[in-house]
Amino acid sequence: MQTPLKIAVVGSGLVGSLLAIYLKKAGHEVHVYDRSPDIRKITFSGRSINLAMSDRGWKALDGVGVGDAVREIAIPMDKRAIHLVDKLNYQQYGKDGESIYSISRGTLNRKMIDLAEAAGAEFYFEQKIWDVTLSDATLHIGETERGEWEDKKYDLVFGADGAFSRVRHRMQRQSMFNYSQEFLNMGYKELHIPANPDGSHKLDKHSFHIWPRGEYMLIALPNLDGSFTCTLFMPFEGENSFAELTNQESVTDFFEKNFPDSIEVIPMLTEDFFKNPTSTLVTMKCFPWTFKDKVALVGDACHAIVPFYGQGMNAGFEDITVLYQLIEKYGDDWQTVFSEYEKERKPNADAIAELSYRNFMEMSTKTADEKFLLQKRIEKHFSEKYPEKWIPLYSRVTFSDRPYTEALAIGDFQNEIMQKILQLENIEQIWDSEWVEQKILAALEQA
Known part of the structure; x- marks a missing residue:
């Protein structure tokens, strides 16, 4: 189908790992670089919003034969459980049998790296990419940005290194490269609902749990071990904001008043609140996504979105589906593959960015x-x-x-x-x- 090439993927996250599997399927030599340690060897917690896998994600996984392996670590959710202050409502997502699937980000990332290694991709962790020579697909790696660098020459480079991508950073310094980022004036903090002593879930495990309160909200998604990963979304400043919750008493009072039915199921509330960081939410757009037939961006590196439609990962995975379809269509003509890829995906990335932003209003306000x-x-x-x-x-x-x-x-x-x-x-x-x-x-x- 294609002449085998030596290809580098920068970023060992979900999209980078899936891309590596597809590139191996197409017959290429694939090296995956990441500046972080191997996620399989460290504790991953405190900054996560559980993933919601839906049809686009499953299509990408099934297209390379790894969907069933991922289904083993996923929990179907067929409805929203809407926790109002005085009652609980349920709202089905789709037709009977239609569900989105809750997956722990860390668990899935570990699984995807294992699957990519099994497919033949080679991973290089704690490798800091400081720059890329776009014209000849050369990575520049070193301990520090101003220290000595080692050059790694490839036939192609893919930037799958997230919203603050180093590969995109190099592309931004070209003429006629458009780029924007917009932070919401709200952030998020991870909390935790542990399992019952017998390992069962404290809440209905087949629901996406939402506590909608207008300008702020709490969500909870189930994990395989009986726990839930919770995420509190709030403004940074002003009334009902992170700035107001400065001590244990203020946190406890806030939850007792606004999320009364959550108090019993989050026993380590104040400990988690002050231990876990408050993270930001950003929408990032750019264009072009590619440079000639040498470099391309995928996933959050070219279209980071806020998480309120649960489509960030699914949209990134769909990038890979479309890219592979174009590889099958155009073969070795990488220039056309890249050109058609960005032309098809850019409008759709902008559309899901808009939908994701709007869905915050639906989840936080309209569901009540x-x-x-x-x-x-x-x-x-x-x-x-x-x-x-x-x-x-x-x-x-x-x-x-x-x-x-x-x-x-x-x-x-x-x-x-x-x-x-x-x-x-x-x-x-x-x-x-x-x-x-x-x-x-x-x-x-x-x-």
Whole structure:
């Protein structure tokens, strides 16, 4: 299919490891570099938001035969569990049998490196890449940025080294390279719900748990060992912010007031709160993603997004699916492979960045709103009756591999219809009536 090349992948994270497996499948010699120690030999905790694997991710994993190995470490979640202050609501994600899958980031990363090594990729840890010569795909490695460097020449280099990529940093110094990053004024902190003494989960393990409180929220995703990884999202400053939670008493009071049903299940609340760092959330966009036929960026290195749609990893994995399809189509013409890759993926990366930002508002505010929950019930009822006419936005993003751009455009159109439906008199009583169905059908036909 392709002439074997010597290829370097910078970054041993999820996307870099999967890319290494695909490049080995295509017959190449693959070396993976990472400035950090081997994650399989260290404790990984304190900065994680559990991953939510969905259809795009599974397609990429199954495409190279490793999906079943990953399913062994995943827990299906078929619904949201919405913890209001005084009650608990459930909201199904999709049709019966449709689930997203909770996976510990550290556990998956270790698994992906094992799978890539088994495929024949070679890993080099604690190797600091300070620069890349783009024109001839040479990596410059050294202990310090201003010390002595060793040059490693390759045929191709892929930058899979995250939102603060060194490979992209070199590309940014070209003329006509567009780059932007935008931090949210909120951060996140990891907390922990341990398993029961018998190893069972303290909360329903097949739910994505959300405590929506407007400007801030708490989420919890299940782990295989019976625990949950929790993430508290809050503004850095102002009312109800990290700046206000300065001692054990203030943290305990805040949780007792705002997340009362979480107190019993997070026994190490204050210890975790002050031990774990407060991390930032950034959206990063850039273009181009490639340099001639020598260098390409993948995953967060070219499109870091906020985590509120659970699509960061899935979008990165989809990069690899598209890249491999183009490799199969164009063979040794790497210039065309790279050009078509960035042309196809850039609009979709921008679309999921927008959707991810919007989904914070849905998770933190709208899931506590009765009108929003009614909208979801109407959409689910209508889509089950007319599946060829209406696929809800969440399903388009999560349970489909259609382009993100399509999901964004159709989702906006469908939301306009739903806002009009919600204004109908007595909609709370007649939401599942044939009359409402006809109203929706008429609106679709007028488009």
